[in-house]
Amino acid sequence: MTAGAPVVEVRQLVKRFGGYAAVDGVTLSVGGGEIVGLLGPNGAGKTTLIHMLLGLILPSSGSISIFGLPMPRRRQPILARANFSSAYVQLPLSLTPRQNLTVFGRLYGVKGLAARIDELLERFEIGEMADRPTRALSAGQVSRLNLAKSLLNDPELLLLDEPTASMDPDIADKTRQTIKAIQRERGLAVLYTSHNMREVERLADRVLFLHRGKLVASGSPRDLLARYEREDLEQVFLRIARGG
Amino acid sequence: MEGRLRRVSAVFQRHLYLYPSSASRLMEIFYWPLLDLLVWGFLTVYLSRSPGAVPQWTAFLLGAMILWDILYRSQQAICVSFLEEMWSRNLLNLFASPLSPGEFVGATMLLSLVKFLLASALTVALAYYLYAFNLFELGFWLVPLVFNLIVMGWVIGIVTTAVILRYGERAEVLAWGLALLVQPFSAVFYPVSALPSSLRPVAYALPSTYVFEGMREIITRGSTGNSTFAAPFLLNAAYLALAWIFFKAMYRQAQEQGKLTKLGE
Ligand SMILES: Nc1ncnc2c1ncn2[C@@H]1O[C@H](COP(=O)(O)OP(=O)(O)O)[C@@H](O)[C@H]1O
Ligand SMILES: [Mg+2]
Numbered sequence: 001m002t003a004g005a006p007v008v009e010v011r012q013l014v015k016r017f018g019g020y021a022a023v024d025g026v027t028l029s030v031g032g033g034e035i036v037g038l039l040g041p042n043g044a045g046k047t048t049l050i051h052m053l054l055g056l057i058l059p060s061s062g063s064i065s066i067f068g069l070p071m072p073r074r075r076q077p078i079l080a081r082a083n084f085s086s087a088y089v090q091l092p093l094s095l096t097p098r099q100n101l102t103v104f105g106r107l108y109g110v111k112g113l114a115a116r117i118d119e120l121l122e123r124f125e126i127g128e129m130a131d132r133p134t135r136a137l138s139a140g141q142v143s144r145l146n147l148a149k150s151l152l153n154d155p156e157l158l159l160l161d162e163p164t165a166s167m168d169p170d171i172a173d174k175t176r177q178t179i180k181a182i183q184r185e186r187g188l189a190v191l192y193t194s195h196n197m198r199e200v201e202r203l204a205d206r207v208l209f210l211h212r213g214k215l216v217a218s219g220s221p222r223d224l225l226a227r228y229e230r231e232d233l234e235q236v237f238l239r240i241a242r243g244g
Numbered sequence: 245m246e247g248r249l250r251r252v253s254a255v256f257q258r259h260l261y262l263y264p265s266s267a268s269r270l271m272e273i274f275y276w277p278l279l280d281l282l283v284w285g286f287l288t289v290y291l292s293r294s295p296g297a298v299p300q301w302t303a304f305l306l307g308a309m310i311l312w313d314i315l316y317r318s319q320q321a322i323c324v325s326f327l328e329e330m331w332s333r334n335l336l337n338l339f340a341s342p343l344s345p346g347e348f349v350g351a352t353m354l355l356s357l358v359k360f361l362l363a364s365a366l367t368v369a370l371a372y373y374l375y376a377f378n379l380f381e382l383g384f385w386l387v388p389l390v391f392n393l394i395v396m397g398w399v400i401g402i403v404t405t406a407v408i409l410r411y412g413e414r415a416e417v418l419a420w421g422l423a424l425l426v427q428p429f430s431a432v433f434y435p436v437s438a439l440p441s442s443l444r445p446v447a448y449a450l451p452s453t454y455v456f457e458g459m460r461e462i463i464t465r466g467s468t469g470n471s472t473f474a475a476p477f478l479l480n481a482a483y484l485a486l487a488w489i490f491f492k493a494m495y496r497q498a499q500e501q502g503k504l505t506k507l508g509e
Pocket of ligand 1 (some may be wrong): 044
């Protein structure tokens with residue numbers, strides 16, 4: 001798959017916490033309409049990298065450009081065109097899904113918000129729970145609500161940090177299918193982190209392996225399997241990580 | 245500008261959504277002021293019946309209690325709105341959106357005004373019916389007095405929130421305690437002259453001191469000098485600017501040290 005003009009361009013990005021480099025000289029780009037999987041074990045630096053793209057953490061050095069604009073200097077216009085979801089972040093449980101989507105729709109300046117919310121509630125099959133407290137939703141419904149929130153502003157870039165981490169396999173699979181379907185439909189760029197190598201194989205056009213803050217390999221899943229003569233990405237990763 | 249107002253009102257709306265369905269949050273607005281009022285009210289009734297009572301005791305104590313509560317609630321509203329987002333693990337959703345920290349704080353200030361109006365309506369009315377104390381006897385003076393208390397509450401609320409942003413849960417206790425720290429020096433229930441002379445400069449550095457001194461002067465003499473108002477306005481303006489600079493510095497440190505993304509974990 002050929003990617004469009006780069007949506008994200010990261011150069012020599014470094015984040016040190018005290019003496020420890022959580023992200024250590026990462027250079028990467030994500031093209032328009034591309035799904036990129038950022039893979040790595042726990043502690044590899046995936047979340048730190050995503051948070052720097054969102055301006056939530058400031059880099060120690062290096063540069064980030066999103067939609068051709070520098071982050072964090074132009075955070076506001078960048079964030080208006082992007083969105084974010086993570087297994088470790090929630091929407092307020094005491095608000096209803098409709099209230100939550102209304103608040104975030106207004107934060108993102110969504111036009112025709114009421115209709116947009118109805119459309120998303122229907123698409124993600126949470127319409128019948130729309131006016132109950134979010135606390136009453138099942139785990140699967142909550143994850144669909146989070147996805148609905150992250151699509152409210154019809155983003156050109158979606159940053160997903162372990163979106164399926166706390167889901168059971170069935171819900172995780174459905175979530176992946178939804179992400180894929182929406183990405184095809186809307187042509188948005190997705191940067192998706194996971195420590196589960198297997199799940200990304202099917203979803204990503206391209207994967208990046210992050211290990212101790214450094215990018216150690218990248219390519220389409222197929223290329224990587226061929227290059228390292230392995231059956232699946234997990235084995236590819238183990239081979240790289242162990243310096244084989 | 246239009247986008248700014250929209251984002252401020254979105255956060256404001258998010259917090260208003262909490263109230264109709266939450267008894268405990270409604271209690272938070274009404275319960276404490278109500279209890280304070282009852283205790284202080286009956287105390288003043290008792291004191292005013294004792295031999296040698298100061299004639300204005302009711303007004304001094306109830307006026308002080310109602311006004312102090314305005315400062316305290318104003319501070320609380322800022323901190324509680326922030327803690328609410330932290331506890332519900334919603335901060336990252338907010339700060340990953342186009343919302344700026346300044347817009348967030350602006351929304352919490354607006355919320356503090358609404359909570360102030362609701363709680364004050366109740367306490368002022370009850371003080372009148374139960375103890376025949378009419379706060380509006382302070383007349384036009386009430387406007388600058390109350391304004392200065394609200395702004396000073398914002399200052400303390402912003403400073404507290406900034407410290408929590410930077411230091412996390414360890415600092416949460418400040419949300420309940422920092423305003424109380426200024427109470428002894430603010431001449432709330434007694435004049436500045438009751439303080440040891442070494443502490444008086446501290447008192448005069450606090451905008452609240454001028455408000456409570458002014459209140460007593462109005463109650464006894466029916467008016468007060470203009471200097472009672474210039475000083476707290478100027479002090480508040482300076483403190484608000486400093487509080488905002490401090491907040492921005494703490495926010496930046498939290499971004500640099502990766503604390504912002506760890507809050508509430
Ligand atoms: N705020 C922080 N302060 C200090 N160390 C941190 C902070 N955030 C992350 N780290 C460290 O940086 C490394 C990368 O963390 P993280 O980006 O969360 O990894 P991942 O998301 O890949 O599991 C870890 O060793 C982690 O302990
Ligand atoms: Mg992570």
